[in-house]
Amino acid sequence: xxxxxxxxxxxxxxxxxxxxLRCNFSDxxxxxxxxxxxxxxxxxxxxxxxxxxxxxxRLSATTVATERYSLLYISSSQxxxxxxxxxxxxxxxxxxxxxxxxxxxxxxxx
Amino acid sequence: SAVxxxxxxxxxxxxxxxxxxxxxxxxxxxxxxxxxxQPGQSLTLIxxxxxGSEATYESGFVIDKFPISRPNLTFSTLTxxxxxxxxxxxxxxxxxxxxxxxxFGEGSWLTVV
Numbered sequence: 001x002x003x004x005x006x007x008x009x010x011x012x013x014x015x016x017x018x019x020x021l022r023c024n025f026s027d028x029x030x031x032x033x034x035x036x037x038x039x040x041x042x043x044x045x046x047x048x049x050x051x052x053x054x055x056x057x058r059l060s061a062t063t064v065a066t067e068r069y070s071l072l073y074i075s076s077s078q079x080x081x082x083x084x085x086x087x088x089x090x091x092x093x094x095x096x097x098x099x100x101x102x103x104x105x106x107x108x109x110x
Numbered sequence: 111s112a113v114x115x116x117x118x119x120x121x122x123x124x125x126x127x128x129x130x131x132x133x134x135x136x137x138x139x140x141x142x143x144x145x146x147x148q149p150g151q152s153l154t155l156i157x158x159x160x161x162g163s164e165a166t167y168e169s170g171f172v173i174d175k176f177p178i179s180r181p182n183l184t185f186s187t188l189t190x191x192x193x194x195x196x197x198x199x200x201x202x203x204x205x206x207x208x209x210x211x212x213x214f215g216e217g218s219w220l221t222v223v
Contacts (some may be wrong), residue, residue, distance in 0.1 A: 031210050035214075040216075041147075042210050042214075045111070048211040103152050
């Protein structure tokens with residue numbers, strides 16, 4: 001099946017810093033989403049981005065489908081950004097089934 | 111976006127018992143999905159709940175351990191049977207929404223002691 005790897009696995013930032021999270025996938029995809037999992041376990045949709053670039057406030061994402069990677073940018077990080085960030089993909093013909101990446105654990109400190 | 115409610119949100123269970131998790135969606139959906147997230151791990155798809163037919167299970171998951179019901183287009187249940195501590199996980203229900211976005215419920219935290 002499709003492989004999804006994220007880097008870095010762990011990241012500690014000072015509040016106000018910027019960061020880039022990366023997601024590499026091994027095959028073509030219909031769907032790519034970024035999620036933030038908060039400490040209570042809830043998955044929050046950040047972006048649906050199978051290709052192109054999107055921005056939402058301090059967050060933006062870019063997917064280069066032909067090169068099979070996606071980037072999530074967090075600017076001016078806040079302590080509330082802490083948690084785990086997952087990239088998830090639906091392979092072409094995957095029927096809405098998502099394969100999740102390994103995740104990036106982010107901690108933002110004062 | 112779809113509104114997905116799960117019950118229970120959290121439970122502590124004795125080994126050897128079974129627990130049924132409910133998932134309710136605020137709109138009709140063709141497919142519903144159940145995922146498991148073991149402690150410190152990523153999410154793994156357990157099965158697809160199909161209305162009017164048996165669930166489709168992913169490799170490594172079997173119906174006897176994780177029976178699923180899908181009585182209508184807005185509701186599904188997942189039962190975790192004969193639980194052991196290794197079943198301690200977050201169980202999440204998900205549905206496809208507008209524009210191919212996949213949405214998740216709040217999750218059901220299960221601890222087996």
